[in-house]
Amino acid sequence: MSAINLQTSLRYLRAIIVARLKDAPPAELERSVNDTAWLDDGSPFQSIIHFPMPGAAEREAIWRKTMPPQISLADDVDWPAVAASHEVSGANILNICHHCALQVLANDGRALDSATLEAGIMREYVKEGRVV
Numbered sequence: 001m002s003a004i005n006l007q008t009s010l011r012y013l014r015a016i017i018v019a020r021l022k023d024a025p026p027a028e029l030e031r032s033v034n035d036t037a038w039l040d041d042g043s044p045f046q047s048i049i050h051f052p053m054p055g056a057a058e059r060e061a062i063w064r065k066t067m068p069p070q071i072s073l074a075d076d077v078d079w080p081a082v083a084a085s086h087e088v089s090g091a092n093i094l095n096i097c098h099h100c101a102l103q104v105l106a107n108d109g110r111a112l113d114s115a116t117l118e119a120g121i122m123r124e125y126v127k128e129g130r131v132v
Contacts, residue, residue: 059083
């Protein structure tokens with residue numbers, strides 16, 4: 001899906017959600033997002049809770065806790081270096097770990113190497129529309 005089609009789809013979904021919420025009884029809705037640009041002044045959302053991006057030490061802990069223990073790691077996977085060089089959210093890390101675990105399992109359970117991990121990170125960057 002191209003970036004333009006994705007933007008159009010997101011605008012369409014937002015319009016549907018906003019239309020349905022306007023008919024709903026008043027309620028305080030919370031949404032956790034890293035990018036709140038899609039909200040406008042007429043938004044029915046009454047509050048936004050900001051979750052700051054984790055720092056390098058926090059990302060390292062998230063990487064270590066999120067990768068399934070059943071997935072063995074190659075010697076070239078260096079969590080401190082990965083955490084320091086890639087500023088991603090906890091949700092991004094979860095997506096990357098899921099993707100990498102599936103890749104390892106699809107390749108007969110070989111160890112996760114840094115090339116597979118980097119490919120997973122780049123895949124997540126592309127999904128978010130980040131320049132790689």
